Amino acid sequence: xxxxxxxxxxxxxxxxxxxxxxxxxxxxxxxxxxxxxxxxxxxxxxxxxxxxxxxxxxxxxxxxxxxxxxxxxxxxxxxxxxxxxxxxxxxxxxxxxxxxxxxxxxxxxxxxxxxxxxxxxxxxxxxxxxxxxxxxxxxxxxxxxxxxxxxxxxxxxxxxxxxxxxxxxxxxxxxxxxxxxxxxxxxxxxxxxxxxxxxxxxxxxxxxxxxxxxxxxxxxxxxxxxxxxxxxxxxxxxxxxxxxxxxxxxxxxxxxxxxxxxxxxxxxxxxxxxxxxxxxxxxxxxxxxxxxxxxxxxxxxxxxxxxxxxxxxxxxxxxxxxxxxxxxxxxxxxxxxxxxxxxxxxxxxxxxxxxxxxxxxxxxxxxxxxxxxxxxxxxxxxxxxxxxxxxxxxxxxxxxxxxxxxxxxxxxxxxxxxxxxxxxxxxxxxxxxxxxxxxxxxxxxxxxxxxxxxxxxxxxxxxxxxxxxxxxxxxxxxxxxxxxxxxxxx
Amino acid sequence: xxxxxxxxxxxxxxxxxxxxxxxxxxxxxxxxxxxxxxxxxxxxxxxxxxxxxxxxxxxxxxxxxxxxxxxxxxxxxxxxxxxxxxxxxxxxxxxxxxxxxxxxxxxxxxxxxxxxxxxxxxxxxxxxxxxxxxxxxxxxxxxxxxxxxxxxxxxxxxxxxxxxxxxxxxxxxxxxxxxxxxxxxxxxxxxxxxxxxxxxxxxxxxxxxxxxxxxxxxxxxxxxxxxxxxxxxxxxxxxxxxxxxxxxxxxxxxxxxxxxxxxxxxxxxxxxxxxxxxxxxxxxxxxxxxxxxxxxxxxxxxxxxxxxxxxxxxxxxxxxxxxxxxxxxxxxxxxxxxxxxxxxxxxxxxxxxxxxxxxxxxxxxxxxxxxxxxxxxxxxxxxxxxxxxxxxxxxxxxxxxxxxxxxxxxxxxxxxxxxxxxxxxxxxxxxxxxxxxxxxxxxxxxxxxxxxxxxxxxxxxxxxxxxxxxxxxxxxxxxxxxxxxxxxxx
Numbered sequence: 001x002x003x004x005x006x007x008x009x010x011x012x013x014x015x016x017x018x019x020x021x022x023x024x025x026x027x028x029x030x031x032x033x034x035x036x037x038x039x040x041x042x043x044x045x046x047x048x049x050x051x052x053x054x055x056x057x058x059x060x061x062x063x064x065x066x067x068x069x070x071x072x073x074x075x076x077x078x079x080x081x082x083x084x085x086x087x088x089x090x091x092x093x094x095x096x097x098x099x100x101x102x103x104x105x106x107x108x109x110x111x112x113x114x115x116x117x118x119x120x121x122x123x124x125x126x127x128x129x130x131x132x133x134x135x136x137x138x139x140x141x142x143x144x145x146x147x148x149x150x151x152x153x154x155x156x157x158x159x160x161x162x163x164x165x166x167x168x169x170x171x172x173x174x175x176x177x178x179x180x181x182x183x184x185x186x187x188x189x190x191x192x193x194x195x196x197x198x199x200x201x202x203x204x205x206x207x208x209x210x211x212x213x214x215x216x217x218x219x220x221x222x223x224x225x226x227x228x229x230x231x232x233x234x235x236x237x238x239x240x241x242x243x244x245x246x247x248x249x250x251x252x253x254x255x256x257x258x259x260x261x262x263x264x265x266x267x268x269x270x271x272x273x274x275x276x277x278x279x280x281x282x283x284x285x286x287x288x289x290x291x292x293x294x295x296x297x298x299x300x301x302x303x304x305x306x307x308x309x310x311x312x313x314x315x316x317x318x319x320x321x322x323x324x325x326x327x328x329x330x331x332x333x334x335x336x337x338x339x340x341x342x343x344x345x346x347x348x349x350x351x352x353x354x355x356x357x358x359x360x361x362x363x364x365x366x367x368x369x370x371x372x373x374x375x376x377x378x379x380x381x382x383x384x385x386x387x388x389x390x391x392x393x394x395x396x397x398x399x400x401x402x403x404x405x406x407x408x409x410x411x412x413x414x415x416x417x418x419x420x421x422x423x424x425x426x427x428x429x430x431x432x433x434x435x436x437x438x439x440x441x442x443x444x445x446x447x448x449x450x451x452x453x454x455x456x457x458x459x460x461x462x463x464x465x466x467x468x469x470x471x472x473x474x475x476x477x478x479x480x481x482x483x484x485x486x487x488x489x490x
Numbered sequence: 491x492x493x494x495x496x497x498x499x500x501x502x503x504x505x506x507x508x509x510x511x512x513x514x515x516x517x518x519x520x521x522x523x524x525x526x527x528x529x530x531x532x533x534x535x536x537x538x539x540x541x542x543x544x545x546x547x548x549x550x551x552x553x554x555x556x557x558x559x560x561x562x563x564x565x566x567x568x569x570x571x572x573x574x575x576x577x578x579x580x581x582x583x584x585x586x587x588x589x590x591x592x593x594x595x596x597x598x599x600x601x602x603x604x605x606x607x608x609x610x611x612x613x614x615x616x617x618x619x620x621x622x623x624x625x626x627x628x629x630x631x632x633x634x635x636x637x638x639x640x641x642x643x644x645x646x647x648x649x650x651x652x653x654x655x656x657x658x659x660x661x662x663x664x665x666x667x668x669x670x671x672x673x674x675x676x677x678x679x680x681x682x683x684x685x686x687x688x689x690x691x692x693x694x695x696x697x698x699x700x701x702x703x704x705x706x707x708x709x710x711x712x713x714x715x716x717x718x719x720x721x722x723x724x725x726x727x728x729x730x731x732x733x734x735x736x737x738x739x740x741x742x743x744x745x746x747x748x749x750x751x752x753x754x755x756x757x758x759x760x761x762x763x764x765x766x767x768x769x770x771x772x773x774x775x776x777x778x779x780x781x782x783x784x785x786x787x788x789x790x791x792x793x794x795x796x797x798x799x800x801x802x803x804x805x806x807x808x809x810x811x812x813x814x815x816x817x818x819x820x821x822x823x824x825x826x827x828x829x830x831x832x833x834x835x836x837x838x839x840x841x842x843x844x845x846x847x848x849x850x851x852x853x854x855x856x857x858x859x860x861x862x863x864x865x866x867x868x869x870x871x872x873x874x875x876x877x878x879x880x881x882x883x884x885x886x887x888x889x890x891x892x893x894x895x896x897x898x899x900x901x902x903x904x905x906x907x908x909x910x911x912x913x914x915x916x917x918x919x920x921x922x923x924x925x926x927x928x929x930x931x932x933x934x935x936x937x938x939x940x941x942x943x944x945x946x947x948x949x950x951x952x953x954x955x956x957x958x959x960x961x962x963x964x965x966x967x968x969x970x971x972x973x974x975x976x977x978x979x980x
Contacts, residue, residue, distance in 0.1 A: 127519065127520065
């Protein structure tokens with residue numbers, strides 16, 4: 001077991017915090033609820049960003065940037081949005097400080113009070129749709145497919161690094177369409193892209209579905225989501241895509257002239273993922289030894305550690321190590337050669353295990369004699385000596401294996417923890433054990449609320465994949481035409 | 491002259507605003523002083539970011555992310571910093587809204603008042619150095635070379651798109667070193683990188699120098715800057731790099747153990763460029779027809795416009811156009827093929843001229859017969875028909891020519907507008923005509939302030955390039971051992 005890391009079985013929540021902090025991903029800052037994303041953690045986020053951005057652009061989206069501040073009155077324009085978002089938020093009321101007369105420091109200048117308070121954006125629908133009114137006149141201006149990478153603030157009372165922080169980083173897509181059909185297709189396309197990213201890059205299997213009415217985004221007609229199962233049996237919502245209908249177009253009076261010259265309201269979608277994905281990534285693959293990273297998102301996929309005594313051996317080992325590094329880099333593999341003489345090999349081994357580097361190559365004087373190199377896999381913790389010839393192909397193959405293996409392992413875990421419940425008793429028992437529970441529900445908010453109060457489980461989603469199976473609600477006994485996915489959640 | 495664009499000679503300031511808005515770079519938002527960066531403008535900013543980020547990483551820097559909010563008390567810790575930055579800023583005082591009892595909307599909940607107000611970061615030295623205290627214990631932790639891409643807010647009274655906005659995007663580097671020498675070298679390296687970026691990518695010549703004491707960054711011992719000359723004869727500060735000495739280390743108590751085991755304060759630098767560069771780019775190259783972009787920063791370098799009558803011709807033209815597009819893309823050239831049938835070729839020509847696309851290729855039915863293609867250069871506005879064979883090499887060559895030509899043109903302009911003044915009378919006359927004026931100055935803040943009051947000119951920098959020429963201050967007649975650079979400025 002790694003030093004400083006609490007075992008999952010001992011305290012899962014502490015294990016998570018230990019990994020995030022010990023692996024240098026993030027830490028709490030001096031500002032309540034706001035985190036500092038450390039360089040190693042930020043490098044993973046950059047990889048996520050780059051890949052998502054590429055996927056967004058490949059589907060015709062462009063980036064733009066909208067203001068951090070939103071006038072308070074904007075929130076009141078969309079009736080259901082205001083209740084969902086304009087409550088726990090950071091409010092700017094003044095624009096100047098001055099020196100205190102008693103010399104004790106700086107104080108807020110009471111004469112510099114804003115006429116209208118500004119809200120630090122919790123999400124940008126309102127300011128963006130206020131802008132779209134100017135950008136959209138005719139069907140020629142549609143569709144408008146815009147994404148923004150930004151920071152947002154929601155005044156959370158209980159925060160956890162990455163999973164729930166007052167400020168977080170995210171992307172928010174905001175699209176405008178001429179028809180309902182197109183807007184729905186966009187909403188579905190984007191949840192599909194999130195699922196593809198989660199499974200293909202994060203190696204994290206997800207269930208795609210829609211939220212129940214009570215769990216929908218404030219202002220949406222339909223919210224699609226991807227839900228992943230964490231190792232403690234809780235669900236984590238990893239991304240959402242909302243079909244907004246004409247709600248924001250009506251609230252901000254955004255109409256367009258159709259080809260036939262009629263004036264119609266625009267149809268909308270919005271969709272986002274955030275630094276919460278970092279938390280999901282940590283919790284999906286890591287173990288009691290530290291972080292485990294899928295090769296596609298690792299800041300460096302391979303680390304080479306030289307084992308040597310004295311300058312002369314280091315020089316000989318470095319020569320070969322640099323050759324290996326170059327051969328790997330030519331294959332597009334990212335490599336760090338850690339030749340620091342301030343730390344011993346054992347210390348380095350522990351460090352890179354903790355940081356989840358997918359492959360560790362160790363190269364010593366004896367390896368040079370034998371023409372070998374030792375490779376340790378982070379996912380299985382297996383070590384093996386390989387012939388150094390053709391090492392770049394072996395490494396490439398191993399990286400691809402690790403990526404697949406992590407996905408399969410997570411999928412197997414999820415499958416083992418996925419149940420069907422056909423009675424209330426069974427349902428309560430399974431929910432308390434943790435995992436995904438598929439059960440029939442009568443479709444009412446009342447039963448949904450009752451289940452939540454009695455078991456702390458929520459409906460994570462109504463799966464898109466339909467089985468056509470009907471049955472009876474496990475709580476009310478009323479008819480149901482589909483099982484929905486229940487779990488306790490983050 | 492382009493529709494909607496005021497000529498530079500008529501009203502330079504209006505010309506600038508017209509270009510920024512008509513070329514779809516940015517616009518004012520509903521929030522005072524905050525801009526919306528539109529997709530075309532943001533695509534240029536993304537190109538700037540990508541290149542700068544590459545340069546930062548190539549010199550060993552990594553990215554991280556620090557909180558948006560800074561507790562008010564942090565600003566008081568570095569004495570000179572507080573006066574420079576903690577004055578005109580956005581202040582968060584509350585964290586909750588509630589429904590007004592009279593149903594009129596939402597109001598600030600007076601019970602949700604923060605104990606300590608939070609400042610929306612105007613720059614992040616304080617919060618970062620508060621964090622560095624935890625990260626730095628030993629010489630092994632140094633140097634710490636971190637950059638952040640972020641939004642910042644300074645409550646400006648008079649704002650102009652890109653040049654001075656309440657919220658803007660930037661990067662801020664914050665480095666920590668074991669020795670003064672290393673920190674100074676880092677500060678100089680980074681201003682060098684900014685100069686290389688400005689000249690090599692923006693095609694904008696700059697003068698590198700240091701600021702006088704009165705123009706220094708609040709908290710710095712030395713501020714390096716790059717200064718560019720705009721077409722109206724005013725200077726624009728395009729980037730700064732600060733040597734902070736041990737000021738922030740002392741304010742936030744950041745010490746490290748040397749190899750010898752002694753405790754010493756850390757040495758620091760910080761450096762930044764912002765979306766202000768977008769304003770500089772516009773003003774350096776654009777003309778009365780619209781935006782002019784250097785190929786290295788153009789969202790697309792080439793646009794192909796088909797000229798056709800009817801479906802059949804379009805099909806034939808498209809076939810060739812797509813072949814050309816593919817050949818260009820294989821050379822790494824970015825191309826847009828605008829085959830929209832909602833707009834006429836003439837409209838498209840005007841549009842891409844306004845948007846500064848470096849090369850416009852027009853392809854019609856007659857070209858197909860002749861095996862030709864028409865190429866129009868945005869920088870010179872020259873048009874010429876080329877044989878379509880080997881067109882990708884011609885385009886590549888032309889793009890490189892345009893990049894060089896824009897730099898040379900800007901350099902020639904600057905040289906023609908650069909003067910030496912040897913008397914007060916001459917100085918005043920030259921400053922009023924606009925341009926860079928090199929003159930002797932006695933080195934005192936008093937004379938600097940007097941010159942500013944009498945002529946509105948400021949010392950843009952003390953150039954790094956030394957001539958060794960001594961003389962007499964043009965205002966006080968006192969001795970001076972170096973000419974400094976004066977200009978009116980943005």
